[in-house]
Amino acid sequence: MTDSFTRIYRLTIVVVFAVVAAAVGWILFYSVPDTLADLAGLLLVVGVVVAALRVGGRLAASAFPDYDVAEVAVEGPISRDGGGGPVPGRGGGTPADDIVEQIDAAADDENVDALLVRLNTPGGEVLPSDDIRRAVADFDGPTVAYATDTCASGGYWIASGCDELWSHDVSVVGSIGVIGSSVNASELADKLGLSYERFAAGKYKDAGMALKEPTEDEREYLQGLIDDYYDDFVERVAEGRDMDPQVVRDTEARVYLGEEARELGLVDSLGTRDDVEDRLAELLGRDGVSVEEFTPEVGLADRLRGGVEGAAYAFGAGLASSVDSDDGFSFRF
Numbered sequence: 001m002t003d004s005f006t007r008i009y010r011l012t013i014v015v016v017f018a019v020v021a022a023a024v025g026w027i028l029f030y031s032v033p034d035t036l037a038d039l040a041g042l043l044l045v046v047g048v049v050v051a052a053l054r055v056g057g058r059l060a061a062s063a064f065p066d067y068d069v070a071e072v073a074v075e076g077p078i079s080r081d082g083g084g085g086p087v088p089g090r091g092g093g094t095p096a097d098d099i100v101e102q103i104d105a106a107a108d109d110e111n112v113d114a115l116l117v118r119l120n121t122p123g124g125e126v127l128p129s130d131d132i133r134r135a136v137a138d139f140d141g142p143t144v145a146y147a148t149d150t151c152a153s154g155g156y157w158i159a160s161g162c163d164e165l166w167s168h169d170v171s172v173v174g175s176i177g178v179i180g181s182s183v184n185a186s187e188l189a190d191k192l193g194l195s196y197e198r199f200a201a202g203k204y205k206d207a208g209m210a211l212k213e214p215t216e217d218e219r220e221y222l223q224g225l226i227d228d229y230y231d232d233f234v235e236r237v238a239e240g241r242d243m244d245p246q247v248v249r250d251t252e253a254r255v256y257l258g259e260e261a262r263e264l265g266l267v268d269s270l271g272t273r274d275d276v277e278d279r280l281a282e283l284l285g286r287d288g289v290s291v292e293e294f295t296p297e298v299g300l301a302d303r304l305r306g307g308v309e310g311a312a313y314a315f316g317a318g319l320a321s322s323v324d325s326d327d328g329f330s331f332r333f
């Protein structure tokens with residue numbers, strides 16, 4: 001169905017609703033009761049017409065959508081439930097499952113021909129990030145990622161699953177690396193008279209516990225896990241971005257501004273949001289596109305909480321905690 005016919009059908013639905021509502025309102029509130037003030041009746045008629053226009057507009061938009069590109073936003077730290085997680089000061093983000101749900105909804109929408117993934121995230125948990133990346137990669141149609149402020153670690157992981165990555169010239173991009181961390185409070189515990197009693201099955205079960213000094217074997221074990229995570233991260237980015245794995249390793253987990261990121265091949269093109277939409281139109285072979293943002297239902301309390309926490313979370317934290325095991329050690333990409 002062409003855009004012109006779609007607009008005609010939408011307008012027809014709205015006009016029909018308005019005419020019917022005006023007629024009903026006139027009969028009920030103005031024409032029949034001859035003892036009421038004419039002005040009050042007229043105002044009631046106007047109110048019915050306005051309400052009908054809103055309802056008709058929604059039905060028309062639902063029956064004959066005028067968009068052909070779906071936009072899904074990944075903002076804030078990436079986690080399964082959107083919570084702040086164990087790192088102090090980390091703000092909340094949109095739950096990864098909700099983002100995947102919106103991507104799947106866009107894929108099932110017959111009006112959607114392309115996907116725009118807007119990224120402003122310092123990273124997040126590994127599996128939720130990979131779930132989003134897989135959903136993007138499975139989308140049947142052009143997929144373009146657009147980095148606004150920050151596209152680091154888990155955000156870059158997601159972007160590597162898109163056909164193209166665009167950024168602003170001052171966007172922060174990269175942070176392809178892994179970190180493991182654990183608080184070592186063994187000396188403090190000694191000073192306070194606290195002792196660590198081990199009750200565990202398995203040599204490395206309590207590796208990284210805060211109240212004991214790690215052995216050299218435990219350090220090698222934990223570093224080996226970090227190295228494995230890093231190898232997988234590099235492999236996925238290199239494959240998705242069609243880059244030499246050594247080039248990815250040479251970034252050494254640094255972040256880059258847009259221009260340098262483009263020179264390194266981490267970003268395909270630089271531009272504004274309008275430039276990205278022009279590129280989507282080019283990929284679809286059209287003169288222009290209409291973008292509809294697909295967003296999950298979020299309550300007012302969650303919106304307020306997310307805004308306050310997000311402001312407290314600084315950029316460049318890397319792909320945040322992917323494994324928060326009960327022994328006190330955590331991995332971050």
